Amino acid sequence: MGATTAAGLRGAILWALVGFVPEAPFRLWHGDKQRHSSLPDARTFGEQARHQGLDAQQTFLVEGKLRPVVLLQDRPRNVLREIVALRMIRLESLPDPEQSSIREQREPSLFHLPLRESKYGLSKEMAVDLNALVRVHATALLPRAVGRLDDNEMRVIGHRLVQHLDIDLEPLLARLVDERLEQLTSPEGP
Amino acid sequence: MRVKQVQANETRLPEPEAGEAIVVSKYGDGDDRRKAVILHPDDFDLFERYRRIFAAREPYEMRVSDVAVVAHELAERGGDEPDLDLDSLDRALR
Numbered sequence: 001m002g003a004t005t006a007a008g009l010r011g012a013i014l015w016a017l018v019g020f021v022p023e024a025p026f027r028l029w030h031g032d033k034q035r036h037s038s039l040p041d042a043r044t045f046g047e048q049a050r051h052q053g054l055d056a057q058q059t060f061l062v063e064g065k066l067r068p069v070v071l072l073q074d075r076p077r078n079v080l081r082e083i084v085a086l087r088m089i090r091l092e093s094l095p096d097p098e099q100s101s102i103r104e105q106r107e108p109s110l111f112h113l114p115l116r117e118s119k120y121g122l123s124k125e126m127a128v129d130l131n132a133l134v135r136v137h138a139t140a141l142l143p144r145a146v147g148r149l150d151d152n153e154m155r156v157i158g159h160r161l162v163q164h165l166d167i168d169l170e171p172l173l174a175r176l177v178d179e180r181l182e183q184l185t186s187p188e189g190p
Numbered sequence: 191m192r193v194k195q196v197q198a199n200e201t202r203l204p205e206p207e208a209g210e211a212i213v214v215s216k217y218g219d220g221d222d223r224r225k226a227v228i229l230h231p232d233d234f235d236l237f238e239r240y241r242r243i244f245a246a247r248e249p250y251e252m253r254v255s256d257v258a259v260v261a262h263e264l265a266e267r268g269g270d271e272p273d274l275d276l277d278s279l280d281r282a283l284r
């Protein structure tokens with residue numbers, strides 16, 4: 001793994017090459033000396049794979065961008081090479097009312113990072129986009145973390161992410177409460 | 191949701207267009223406290239359909255704000271950072 005951070009990757013802000021999500025029309029690359037082709041939608045792709053021998057695996061032409069991300073996971077064993085991260089957006093690219101709304105913490109989907117270069121390592125005011133979960137390969141990260149979100153900030157992001165991803169925690173919480181109650185009421189005590 | 195029928199000749203209501211919600215504020219409270227929201231019947235049907243589909247588990251996307259959508263779309267197209275933050279990038283390359 002190229003990225004280095006003494007405190008682990010979770011919460012670290014790193015620059016990464018982030019590919020955009022492929023969307024229709026899908027441009028397919030067929031080699032150096034071939035013209036790329038285009039398929040209008042996923043259904044056409046599926047039909048050609050089913051009936052015309054199109055290989056299900058293709059090289060897609062998608063754009064990517066070098067940008068800072070917040071990593072959400074540690075990889076102490078280095079065996080899983082892709083790391084889940086959240087993309088950020090620069091506030092100055094938004095109209096003033098939208099910027100104010102984010103600064104005033106009225107946007108649960110956009111976690112505000114004020115300009116604190118010593119902490120976040122960014123010279124622009126940013127917001128973490130909770131709707132922009134990305135996977136970044138370890139080799140697509142620049143070597144050094146520039147900043148870090150603290151444990152409290154990561155906890156807030158984690159709580160919000162559960163909601164944004166429509167994850168149902170109720171059964172898990174109910175089980176944990178049951179286990180705790182059992183511990184408290186057992187003759188041996190907690 | 192419990193639906194209560196009221197005849198049009200028994201009440202005076204503004205007529206919302208499809209895609210428009212008319213928020214009725216409590217008198218004297220400015221626009222801070224809502225008393226009622228009037229929807230076009232098509233939008234109410236849509237709302238009821240969503241409720242039937244998603245029941246108690248409403249997808250979070252239903253609550254995502256316009257600001258969040260604007261910001262997300264901008265970054266999704268790469269339009270949020272027209273120039274590189276060179277100082278930060280230098281730190282990353284050190």
